[in-house]
Amino acid sequence: MKRYFGKAVLLFFLVATVGRADASDFLVMYQDVTRDGELDEIKLLDNGGPFYTLRVVSKGDEILHNEKLIPKKISNEGGLDIFQGVSVADHNISIRYRFCGPSSSICYDRNLVWVFKGKKFILLKEEVVAAADKISLSDAFYQKTEILLSSLTYESLIENNENAEMLFGRIYGSCVAGLGGDALMKISEALEKSTPDEWVMKDGCVTAALVFNLEAQKYLSYEAALRYLSVFEKSKAK
Incomplete structure (x- = not known):
């Protein structure tokens, strides 16, 4: 790039x-x-x-x-x-x-x-x-x-601009593009709660790949990332 x-x-x-x-x-x-x-x-x-x-x-x-x-x-x-x-x-x-x-x-x-x-x-x-x-x-x-x-x-x-928008959304979910200029902060704040906001846990909003990256970039705590992944794995098992 x-x-x-x-x-x-x-x-x-x-x-x-x-x-x-x-x-x-x-x-x-x-x-x-x-x-x-x-x-x-x-x-x-x-x-x-x-x-x-x-x-x-x-x-x-x-x-x-x-x-x-x-x-x-x-x-x-x-x-x-x-x-x-x-x-x-x-x-x-x-x-x-x-x-x-x-x-x-x-x-x-x-x-x-x-x-x-x-x-x-x-x-x-x-x-x-x-x-x-x-x-x-x-x-x-x-x-x-x-x-x-x-x-x-x-x-x-x-x-x-479909190609560019689909590229990011396919890997990282739809909410980054849909929440405006401070989307990463909004997503991180929602995930940091002991019970994450319902909207951020909806299917397709964020992905495990995004959560890993947010944690690596210090937007998200390690504990919050683990909490999301635990919920994510349970939803897949249903």
């Missing part, structure tokens, strides 16, 4: 300081993203709107144009971090976002990897890191249906 996020930070810094070729060019890269052995031109253009225009030119022809995907701001009015970075690796275009705000305990790093195929860029996979404090998970989701880079919008991207 630290490695690719660090690359994104470095990329953004370089873009902001030395990436201007003229008044409207925010970033210009020359990489072979069409896999034909020749360098293509990848640009982020500043046209004065809220988004950068992403363009790819190959052999003098524009093969990609998207004006609605990469926001200029790295945080919005609600305090949500929406950090973005653009790079090329293994001939594929990578576009990275970080969704991290005060209303949720979970931060999501999403790396969208695009491959050029059949004269268009399609989504190959989405690499996700989901983290709540020091509790994190990572996975890669390969795309089953065709999604075109030319038509994807930022709004549709943030409305479709």
Whole structure:
């Protein structure tokens, strides 16, 4: 997680300081993203709107144009971090976002990897890191249906965060995402009681994996963790 996020930070810094070729060019890269052995031109253009225009030119022809995907701001009015970075690796275009705000305990790093195929860029996979404090998970989701880079919008991207949300919930339960920015504290306080709150013991709210991590991160006492696991084992035996 630290490695690719660090690359994104470095990329953004370089873009902001030395990436201007003229008044409207925010970033210009020359990489072979069409896999034909020749360098293509990848640009982020500043046209004065809220988004950068992403363009790819190959052999003098524009093969990609998207004006609605990469926001200029790295945080919005609600305090949500929406950090973005653009790079090329293994001939594929990578576009990275970080969704991290005060209303949720979970931060999501999403790396969208695009491959050029059949004269268009399609989504190959989405690499996700989901983290709540020091509790994190990572996975890669390969795309089953065709999604075109030319038509994807930022709004549709943030409305479709199922892969990232399911990743964390599947391993650690649903309550971390559902309880807001101080979810880990709320869960720990409920579990510390001699008789844990009913809501926290409901099936699917938390998991043994989350309890182990809360105890390891000093959110939860060893005694409370054992108490939960005892109740958990009894419920499984029924």
